[in-house]
Amino acid sequence: EAGVAQSPRYKIIEKRQSVAFWCNPISGHATLYWYQQILGQGPKLLIQFQNNGVVDDSQLPKDRFSAERLKGVDSTLKIQPAKLEDSAVYLCASSSPRDRSDNEQFFGPGTRLTVL
Amino acid sequence: SQQGEEDPQALSIQEGENATMNCSYKTSINNLQWYRQNSGRGLVHLILIRSNEREKHSGRLRVTLDTSKKSSSLLITASRAADTASYFCATDAAQKLVFGQGTRLTINP
Numbered sequence: 001e002a003g004v005a006q007s008p009r010y011k012i013i014e015k016r017q018s019v020a021f022w023c024n025p026i027s028g029h030a031t032l033y034w035y036q037q038i039l040g041q042g043p044k045l046l047i048q049f050q051n052n053g054v055v056d057d058s059q060l061p062k063d064r065f066s067a068e069r070l071k072g073v074d075s076t077l078k079i080q081p082a083k084l085e086d087s088a089v090y091l092c093a094s095s096s097p098r099d100r101s102d103n104e105q106f107f108g109p110g111t112r113l114t115v116l
Numbered sequence: 117s118q119q120g121e122e123d124p125q126a127l128s129i130q131e132g133e134n135a136t137m138n139c140s141y142k143t144s145i146n147n148l149q150w151y152r153q154n155s156g157r158g159l160v161h162l163i164l165i166r167s168n169e170r171e172k173h174s175g176r177l178r179v180t181l182d183t184s185k186k187s188s189s190l191l192i193t194a195s196r197a198a199d200t201a202s203y204f205c206a207t208d209a210a211q212k213l214v215f216g217q218g219t220r221l222t223i224n225p
Contacts (some may be wrong), residue, residue: 004158031211033213040217041217041218042120042204042206042215042216042217042218043159043204043215044215045212045213045214048212055211056212091158091159093159097211102147102164102166103146103147103149103208103211103213104149104161104164105159105161105213106161107151107158107159107160107161108158109157109158110157110158112156
């Protein structure tokens with residue numbers, strides 16, 4: 001079974017530029033997550049999709065971040081314009097929980113973003 | 117906000133020794149999960165323990181959960197160099213994971 005795919009793996013941009021990340025979840029996984037992981041910290045949830053609908057985007061800085069999941073499969077996360085504090089690893093994860101007590105998530109390798 | 121708090125923040129032991137990491141949390145949960153992250157990589161799911169379970173084993177891993185104290189521990193027995201990584205606990209309430217800051221484990225040969 002193929003894992004969660006993400007691209008690019010690394011990206012360096014200057015502040016005020018825009019950037020986009022792509023994620024392809026495990027086939028059949030209805031739930032997709034984007035996390036931001038700042039160096040030395042645990043991942044922080046940015047947005048959660050169920051199929052192509054947003055379940056939770058309460059921690060997404062909507063003035064500069066946007067995400068979409070067209071057709072309920074692939075997803076893109078965009079930052080425009082980027083700030084220095086956006087430097088982090090952006091992780092995509094997917095899951096297909098059997099019930100409410102089971103939410104094992106499968107993570108992609110992440111995209112390391114450096115904003116100069 | 118991060119609900120889980122791991123202790124210690126960093127742990128360094130000799131190969132073959134056991135490593136214990138602790139996690140405390142604040143609110144009611146459906147389950148608690150442990151993940152491993154090697155340097156520069158994504159997270160790998162290790163084990164999930166449900167709120168009605170007290171102990172779970174998987175290979176060299178043993179996880180305990182005390183819901184009355186809102187705490188969990190992860191024990192890795194007979195550590196190996198390949199166990200060097202960061203370990204995160206994540207609490208699941210309402211189908212959303214909240215991660216702690218992690219414990220950085222170093223296994224010395």
